[in-house]
Amino acid sequence: MTPSYSIVVPTVGRPQLAALLGSLRTACAGGPQPLDVVVVDDRPFPDADGGRNQDLDLGRDPVPGVRVLRTGGRGPAAARNVGWRSVRTEWVAFLDDDVVVPERWAAALEQDLATAGPDVAGVQGRIVVPLPSHRPPTDLERNTAGLETAAWATADMVYRRSALRTVHGFDERFRRAYREDADLALRVRTAGWDLEHGVRFVEHPVRPADDLASVRAQAGNADDALLRTLHGRDWRTRTRAGRGRLPWHVATVAAGLTAVGSCLAAVGPASPGRRAARASAVLAGSAWAGLTAAFATQRLAPGPRRGDDGYGPELRRMVLTSALIPFAAVGRRVLGTWRWRRVLGGEVPAWPPPIRAVLFDRDGTLVHDVPYNGDPDAVEPMPGARRVLDGLRDDGLWVGVVSNQSAIGRGLLTSAQVDAVDARVRRLLGPFDTWQRCPHRPEDECTCRKPEPGLVLRAAAELGLLPAECAVVGDIGSDVGAAVASGARSVLVPTEVTRREELSAAPVVAATLDEVVTLL
Incomplete structure (x- = not known):
């Protein structure tokens, strides 16, 4: 007997949503039909008190039976929780609103669920990121391609509802589309469930982004601080998150701030103390410049070469953002650590919090x-x-x-x-x-x-x-x-x-x- 499943798609109204819902009609034609398709509109509500709901473009020919729920801009973790709690099927398939679902996706999902044993809480689909073949990928394209090896990413992840109930779903304190899936997977496995990889796949195209997108992405360091508060120092190993660059960013920021402080201390008439401050400024400034140049070179090396299309804009982006990212990353991590230690009192609270x-x-x-x-x-x-x-x-x-x-x-x-x-x-x-x-x-x-x-x-x-x-x-x-x-x-x-x-x-x-x- 084919296991019953529903599909939950959180969205902020991106235009790719209509294409996804249209492709699901074809993708489900060759396999079991979902009993429910829930689109969770997480755009913020209008400012006016009780303002009218905004229309959502579902396309001309979406998969049948689509329901729209609205959450008011509380983040993807909250949106996914609303979605799975509104259905009653044995399995819930989470899809991002900007993936491309291929034909026969539902048939492959059926195979994944049929082979999942009773101790399996979730099965991850493969994520394929199309990259240009005529030149090396840009930094943005390589970062998106990292989804191909990401553990338990909810771009295409199916969970058993009973497992979600056991751990109370996604932790809604993660307000961004970052780390909330890793936190859920860790709590599910800690509760005694297994997670597996399946045979199905989706494509995740690289979305266009402006020059400072990688700087804004450093907001995720605040979520890293929350993960550490919740799960301890070894959270990266336990969530399979890989090594981060934070120690290098800390060194870069320390060198930069030391250089600025020494320059300020060196202002004024010559004296032994000011001469020492100037020497410190030169040394710290050189360290900052060296670390920043190494970071930029590391990001540029795998990317487009001179003569490739997009090389000039990529060079400009890497130089600018390599100088800004360390300060953004460290600042977000410090603020996140302060916030969660202040809010959570340094303890490891359960999710959900107690009723107040x-x-x-x-x-x-x-x-x-x-x-x-x-x-x-x-x-x-x-x-x-x-x-x-x-x-x-x-x-x-x-x-x-x-x-x-x-x-x-x-x-x-x-x-x-x-x-x-x-x-x-x-x-x-x-x-x-x-x-x-x-x-x-x-x-x-x-x-x-x-x-x-x-x-x-x-x-x-x-x-x-x-x-x-x-x-x-x-x-x-x-x-x-x-x-x-x-x-x-x-x-x-x-x-x-x-x-x-x-x-x-x-x-x-x-x-x-x-x-x-x-x-x-």
């Missing part, structure tokens, strides 16, 4: 659902609501409300009427640390109406928390959907309006509000 806030739906969860209620006197708390809330407050947890109130957008109630009902809820149930509501109609296609994540993200931001530090409690599927889309955890407390399919799809179900506390 519980966000409740209002109608049907905290108070009885009175459709389009504008009368404060009609507010009646659900059984045990005040007791549960007070218990959470006593335990040091923040509590909040995230509520759809489309009656405002429909013109059935005024904001003042809803304010009066909300005030009555507070009087009956006690103070709340955050209160977020969406006044929009479904047809407004806003970013805040549940199951969109906007309300939960706003609540987490107001409390200064990661979404993963929040839990959402509600009575219908849109409450669970908002939790999934935002990266929060969820508990469904069903009522008579909860549909059967919502109940079966919910990750965690509590019979009563009192039971919620035991499940957090």
Whole structure:
């Protein structure tokens, strides 16, 4: 029997997405069809409160059954988590939005899954980077080609959902497309699973980039600092990341700063101290120049030769960026180390972090659902609501409300009427640390109406928390959907309006509000 699988594609709206989705139609024609294809749009939400969702170009003829979820710019780790948590298949295939999927990819995937034993958590596909044949590759092209030997890169990686559940998915503290896949693979293997390489492959073309792209890429050094904080000094060996250049960059920066400091100390009338400072400046400056020249030469040597097309621009880029990269790399590493030691306290925390806030739906969860209620006197708390809330407050947890109130957008109630009902809820149930509501109609296609994540993200931001530090409690599927889309955890407390399919799809179900506390 063919294992069931879904496809998850995180995207920031790159134009290559439409081509990928179109190619998947052909690639899946010769093999098993995915039960679900989820495109996770991780572009930041519009600045306007609850602004309209942006359109995403899926192409003219994408693979059938594409669903689009939106995460608001929280990074690829969060986007992939939203994707795999929204499906129910045995396997989840992650693809980058700029890869090219060849024909028969699905048939090769079927072969990879069929040979995966019960202890195998994931199977990596080969990544092929097309390089020019008429000249040596540029620095950018060689860096992209490094994906061909990267361990467990999610450009084409399929994971078993049970393994992802075991380790709680990707660590969303990795905000860039860098190291989040290595961290996941390490945690999966530490949990006792195996990872394998498969026979399928995808192509990963080299994307155009400006002259300073390699300097901006040094932001990944902050993620290296997080990996070291989480996994210790031997993280490079354990994640198969290879050796880095940071020690050489540190030496280059030290020489450069020493040269500048010595030059400043040498300013003024001649004296033995200033003569020594000038000698130090010359020595340190020579060391900086030598290290920088060696770095530039090392990067230029495998690249285009004089007379090759692109040689001039490549020479200019290498000279400029070789002088800037050491300072960018060291600066990012220092800032990253300071940040994570300050935030994490130097300890090795588990992922996900502990819950620090519980966000409740209002109608049907905290108070009885009175459709389009504008009368404060009609507010009646659900059984045990005040007791549960007070218990959470006593335990040091923040509590909040995230509520759809489309009656405002429909013109059935005024904001003042809803304010009066909300005030009555507070009087009956006690103070709340955050209160977020969406006044929009479904047809407004806003970013805040549940199951969109906007309300939960706003609540987490107001409390200064990661979404993963929040839990959402509600009575219908849109409450669970908002939790999934935002990266929060969820508990469904069903009522008579909860549909059967919502109940079966919910990750965690509590019979009563009192039971919620035991499940957090």
